[in-house]
Amino acid sequence: MIGPEKQAFGIVPINEALHKSREFDLDLVEIVPDAKPPVCKMIDYSKFLYDQKKKRKQQHKKQKATQLKEIKFRPNTDAHDYNFKVKHIMEFLEKGNKVKVTIRFRGREMAHQDLGIELTTRIAEELKEYGKFDSPPKMEGRFLIGYIAPKN
Numbered sequence: 001m002i003g004p005e006k007q008a009f010g011i012v013p014i015n016e017a018l019h020k021s022r023e024f025d026l027d028l029v030e031i032v033p034d035a036k037p038p039v040c041k042m043i044d045y046s047k048f049l050y051d052q053k054k055k056r057k058q059q060h061k062k063q064k065a066t067q068l069k070e071i072k073f074r075p076n077t078d079a080h081d082y083n084f085k086v087k088h089i090m091e092f093l094e095k096g097n098k099v100k101v102t103i104r105f106r107g108r109e110m111a112h113q114d115l116g117i118e119l120t121t122r123i124a125e126e127l128k129e130y131g132k133f134d135s136p137p138k139m140e141g142r143f144l145i146g147y148i149a150p151k152n
Contacts, residue, residue, distance in 0.1 A: 002031075004043040011037055068147075070100040075115035085125055093130040093150040101137070103144040116144040124148075 001009040001017050004024050011018070017040055021028040027045035030038055069092045071085050082134030092099050103116040120137045125127060130151060 004042050041088045063097065067097045068100055069097050070102060073103045073118060073119060075103060075105060075109050075112060086123060088129060090130050093148065096150050101146045101148060105142050110142065120146055
């Protein structure tokens, strides 16, 4: 048994341990149940739970959640719109987010899927300093979809 100021009481029967913890107005908490004999500690249990919750929050703060941002193009996107969207992709990649590049084909544009592939290679070429495609872009119905991951 371990006391409130981390002093060791040694091996103590359970009734005596409970009696001593009541004297100090603390809770008796089993810290290592698998040990022979089990290790118990006198602590304020509500404060113990509060400290654990606080530690978990600190750990979550340090984790950075990456988001998936999506930018949509068309096969015949104009130069200004293209540059504007590529600039946004650069900003997203600099912040550490993944970017989903979607090229949507409508009607007769489906016959010119090579334009979409050229567009994705052009995007990949311009963004090679910031990130690269996880895998080659794939056709999914009327959409050519590729994912760009940021460089570390």
